[in-house]
Amino acid sequence: MSNPPKILAFAGSAREASFNKKLVQIAANGARKAGAEVTYIDLRDFPMPLFDQDLEAAEGMPPYAQELKSLFFAHQGLLIASPEYNSTISPLLKNAIDWVSRPAPGEPMLAAFSGKLVGIMSTSPGGLGGLRGLAQLREILANISMVVVPHQIAIPQAFEAFTESGTLNDPQKQEAVENIGATVAQMLTKLNA
Numbered sequence: 690m691s692n693p694p695k696i697l698a699f700a701g702s703a704r705e706a707s708f709n710k711k712l713v714q715i716a717a718n719g720a721r722k723a724g725a726e727v728t729y730i731d732l733r734d735f736p737m738p739l740f741d742q743d744l745e746a747a748e749g750m751p752p753y754a755q756e757l758k759s760l761f762f763a764h765q766g767l768l769i770a771s772p773e774y775n776s777t778i779s780p781l782l783k784n785a786i787d788w789v790s791r792p793a794p795g796e797p798m799l800a801a802f803s804g805k806l807v808g809i810m811s812t813s814p815g816g817l818g819g820l821r822g823l824a825q826l827r828e829i830l831a832n833i834s835m836v837v838v839p840h841q842i843a844i845p846q847a848f849e850a851f852t853e854s855g856t857l858n859d860p861q862k863q864e865a866v867e868n869i870g871a872t873v874a875q876m877l878t879k880l881n882a
Contacts, residue, residue, distance in 0.1 A: 695727075695766070697761065697768070700772070709771065716869045716870035719869065725877065771826045772812075807830055807837050810823075811823050811843045
């Protein structure tokens, strides 16, 4: 493919052995198989203070927030695996969204998000697999002008769901997660044609 779509993939978890980091890597592989160029990042590598408008006014956007925002601008699509904390998305993910949403002088509101295509997924140790958090994530992303693909997946019993190599034990679930990545890649390819 001469001009492959560019997709940014990450999980909303800082934990080194995060199941959601494994999950988003599966979706990223599906996107790569469909011809996309995927950049995987770990939000742990972008330490930012809690969003504070007074801090922003006094010191400007923190360097890691600006670096993350630049990555959003450089990619046409996103793959996000969202852990569920107390029935909602993680503070890490929400804080990243809040900082990236801040406009630079003369920049339109939500410029780093507007029109981006995103696929979402979750896994958790519980029986719902993070489904409640995904509903809230979908609402947040739609409200900040992103296009969320209809299909999503929540994988329950995360402690038992993965092999040692990081794939899913259930081949159908493995394929479904890969298909989320492939769908984002294919839709971006059509939009860019």
